[in-house]
Amino acid sequence: MERRHFEQEHTIFRASFREFLQREVVPHQDAWEEAGIVPREIWCKAGESGFLVPFADEKYGGAGARDFRYDQIVCEELAYINEPGFIMPLHSSLCAPYLDTFGNEAQKDRWMPDIVAGNTIMAVAMTEPGAGSDLAGMRTHAEKKDDHWLLNGSKIYISNGILADLIIVAAKTNPDNKHAMTLFMIEAGMPGFERGRNLKKLGMKSQDTAELFFNDVKVPPENVLGQVDFGFYYLMQMLAQERLTNACCAIAGAKAAYDVTKTYVTERKAFGREIAKFQNTRFKMAEMKTEIDIGQVFVDRCVMDHNQQQLKDDIAAEAKLWTTELLCKVVDQCVQLHGGAGYMWEYPITRMYANARIQRIFAGTSEIMKEIIGRANGFA
């Protein structure tokens, strides 16, 4: 189905980004997967080519393109090549917007140019061993001292956890109020900040996911993002964009799985005919195509609403819920249509299957999305 919300400049951006990925990423994907991490240089190359943080102001080296369609294209093209480790959407569409929205001018001047250039890689650390869905249950805390904050605690499952140079860390700052959190910008090399091992995962194997530890980290006031005690409110404010980003990636992932399966079923034969000629295959492919097209229209509409600052939290939650559930259904059916080949790592569908599963869990689980949607519709 033809998509109507892209203009010529988006098509040009997509073509150039696609060419970049084919040249700089695709040839290295197996090696990155083996290493469990991507090299820093790829971030710098993406920065040099102008693909990181497209919304950033020109004075920071950005294109000043405050148009989420560019973020959407980045999500889609990475999903089409099934590259989970070079997690540009986390850096550009989730982390950098915190600095843009809540940072002061001095903080932006200090960090934004290197973030746009890819010299500074970002991460956001909310989840803890004892607090994921229930963020208010976090135990990481910071205490105000004379001229600094003293940060203590730990975070888990942090994407870019090994590579990140600048991490937005949420911590409690008022023991009498469980929602009083503050966001701290923690920099690599700060004494007391340590990283655990690169965690072994079911999928997304080229992405570094790690535990982070903070033991009496002295954080200067210049590294406090926004107002003290407002962190929880800031996190909530950014969740709609985070969920929309997930939805953009998920629906594109479903399309990618559909495409590789279409090729496979037209080449593979059984009982003297192409797998594609069986009615079951045709029906499954037709069902998947229909649901992907419907999901894509909804996501595209959300992107345009978000560009107008009109995307509501519960609608973003609907987009995340629907697309990530659809993605997991699609990859499962596509594995089935591949037969035994669908269980072999050398086939793209197998990696897509493994990579997809987390989408229903991170950035808010499907159950939490249903709670948000339910509450917004009067089911308290």
Ligand SMILES: Cc1cc2nc3c(=O)[nH]c(=O)nc-3n(C[C@H](O)[C@H](O)[C@H](O)COP(=O)(O)OP(=O)(O)OC[C@H]3O[C@@H](n4cnc5c(N)ncnc54)[C@H](O)[C@@H]3O)c2cc1C
């Ligand atoms: C690969 C990976 C990358 C990640 N990257 C990051 C990152 O960069 N930064 C970061 O901060 N976090 C990150 N996370 C953490 C992720 O966001 C959390 O795992 C997720 O939010 C779920 O939290 P949890 O694991 O504590 O599960 P829990 O909250 O313990 O949930 C367990 C189960 O209980 C259900 N449940 C919980 N509360 C309710 C409720 N109220 N009603 C109904 N059901 C409920 C959940 O839906 C789930 O099914 C990442 C996780 C993974 C695996």
